Amino acid sequence: MKRRDFVGLGAATLLAGTTRARAASPPNVLVIGTNLGAVPSLDPAAINARTPSEVVSNLYDNLVQLAPDDLTTIRPMAAEKWDVSDDKSTITMTMRRGATFSSGNPVTAEDAAWSIRRVIKMAQVGATDIALWGFTPENVDGLVQATDEHTLVIKLPEKVSTDLVLYSLAGSSLGVLDRKVVLQHERNGDLGRDWLKGNSAGSGPYKLAQWRPNDILLCDARTDYWAGTPAMRRVVMRHVAESGSLRLQIEAGDIDVGQYMASGDLEALQAKGATIDLGAGFGFYYIAMNTKDPDLAKPQVRQAFQHIVDWKALAATTMNFNGFPWQSIIPKGMIGAPTEAPTGYEYDPDLAKKLLAEAGYPNGLKKVLFPSSDALLKMAVAVQASARKAGIEFEIVPGEHTPDFRARKFEVLVGNSGARLPDPFGTLVQYAYNPDNRDEAKLGGYYLWRTGFDAPELTRLVEDSKDETDPERRKAIFQQVDAGFKALNPPLVVLLQRTDPYAIRKGVSGYVGHPTWSTRWFAAKKS
Structure with missing residues (x-):
């Protein structure tokens, strides 16, 4: 006491x-x-950002987990063990006996199945990773089921590497919820969404005491x-x-x-x-160009943008704890990533001016530059200063512009990304994938779509990597995507890999x- x-x-x-x-x-x-x-919420299904992910990762156990210093070894958590069928279409998980929720209720396979089905049916940002494998609100009930109190069976709707599925099950949005407690607070079929904004029903080592x-x-x-x-x-x-x-x-x-x-x-x-602790992440700092703008649709203009940022000075000053130079869309250390820091986007104002002149802009360009959020304003100012020497004049409009980016309502944007899937597929599907470039497709989750850039060959290769299990073939696919992306003078100029300092x-x-x-x-x- x-x-x-x-x-x-x-x-x-x-x-x-x-x-x-x-x-x-x-x-x-x-x-x-x-x-x-x-x-904005403590509901695992509604989050995919750094701070809320940390909170819910301590309130809820996942079925499996990944150690921060070893992202290739899938370790038990709420599930003690699992088996994969010979045809790689089914994962059968055995739940840990003796585990309980903070309510005292036992953690069961039905709780785990219901938690996965709930995330898919709510279709919020927390479903991003698990939905990649073909789970939908219409099919998930038949694919994710508890056959008894301790056995969870997950049938895969598409051919995909089972390691990718297990990686996504380790993500913070896929924690196991106390089904009985959540449903006691369900209102108008919301699956407990409103109640979970400020409450928890978890199986993790901590329970929520107060939230203001x-x-x-x-x-x-x-x-x-x-x-x-x-x-x-x-x-x-x-x-x-x-x-x-x-x-x-x-x-x-x-x-x-x-x-x-x-x-x-x-x-x-x-x-x-x-x-x-620099907490190296899977995201990047980038410049995005909207190719629906006739000026930015020209490859030489986009190539000029590769040389307008003094990224070495940026990395040494404004961003020295928040990122390191990296000009690849495969995070450092992952399969297929360059073994040395890639180059090519050197700061060269004279070359940028030459490329702009060849594209028909001998007097340079004027564009509106959005920082994706207030946190990127300093980077935007640094880009503005170095670009001016290259003949590009940016008018900076401060604010939270991620919604404009998602809706293709921008000219140029400075942003940063994050990914929770510890595999190159997680970043390539952001940067090199656009299955439908039409405006009405509204595929705001894909950065290539946001920039209005159609790249069918890259999209096909990213799809091919999803179900490939041979490490060497996957490596070759990833390297092909990375090289192909750069060869297109893409509308996304990646300059730094993100770190999250603590x-x-x-x-x-x-x-x-x-x-x-x-x-x-x-x-x-x-x-």
Whole structure:
């Protein structure tokens, strides 16, 4: 009882305002400073961004999991084991015995089947990865079924590598939900969507204690979790929007982990002994051009755009903790990726001017430049400055322009992407895939469609990679896609591979940013 009271007292201290001095965070409470404005819901089916993915990855167990330092080995979680049929069309999973939800209900195969079916039927962003394999609201009931309390059978609607399916089952949106609890809160057939925005019904090592949007989130450790009780009895996520304020609170010991911080503040913390975990991700920073614009439809103009960004200076200053130079659409270290940093998009203002003149623009071009969000504004300003020397004048319009990008309502955009699938297919389907280029197709999930660029050969190759299981043949396909993409002078100029830095205070161990954003707190400790 005293221990519980101490945790509560510590949390109360942490809840106090920032205008007065606070004691350092208690030894059994992990405090994370982050941007809670990026958490619109706690429903796994409704999320695919970094912060909400981290939260739900601790409230819900997945059927399988991937370690952050080994993304090729699929490990048990809610499922103890699984078998794949000889014809590779069926995955049969055996559920872990003795696992329970925070409600006390046992975790069953029917809970797991219902959770997968729910994600597909809701058709929100959380379904993105699992839907790639042909599951639809119309077919999923017949394909994903529990044959008894401990056996889950997943029949694949299309020929696909079963490892890809298992990778997607490890994603944060595919956590196992307590079916009975969620359905108790269903309203008008919403499958519990409204209730799960601010509540949890999970099987993970933590349970939600309090959630105030844009303010604070509290999670308490479960003492009855099948793998044992986490060392951190409580995890507090606090909304700290200003990077300088977050740095000061980490220096004071009030906050243990900082997210979404500016490079200067990360450098200052690193100099004082903090660890900066760069958390290499599967996304990229890019310039996108809308080829429905007659100017940008010209290959020479797009080629000129390959030489208007001083990306070396960008990587060394504004982006030094947020990305590293990488001019390939296959993330570094994945199968088929270049073994050395690829080049070709060197900053060369004179060459850009020459290419523009050959395309019919001897006096350069003027275009509107959108940052995809406010977080990309500094990068947009840097691009504006270097492009001006190449004869391209950008008018920057600040704001949240991702919806405009999805709707093809832009000229030029600076953006960044993320992917949760630890396989090149996850990024290639974003950058090199467009099965229907018509406006009415509304395929806003595919970047090539957003740019209005039809590339049928690339699309075919990406499709071929989906069901290929031979590693060498997959590698060859990926390399062919990467080379073919670049040869087309594509409307997406990839410059940097994304990293997601985490500032970790001295004395904190076991907190490791996951490349798929499924960052888990179970192993976190404080000394």
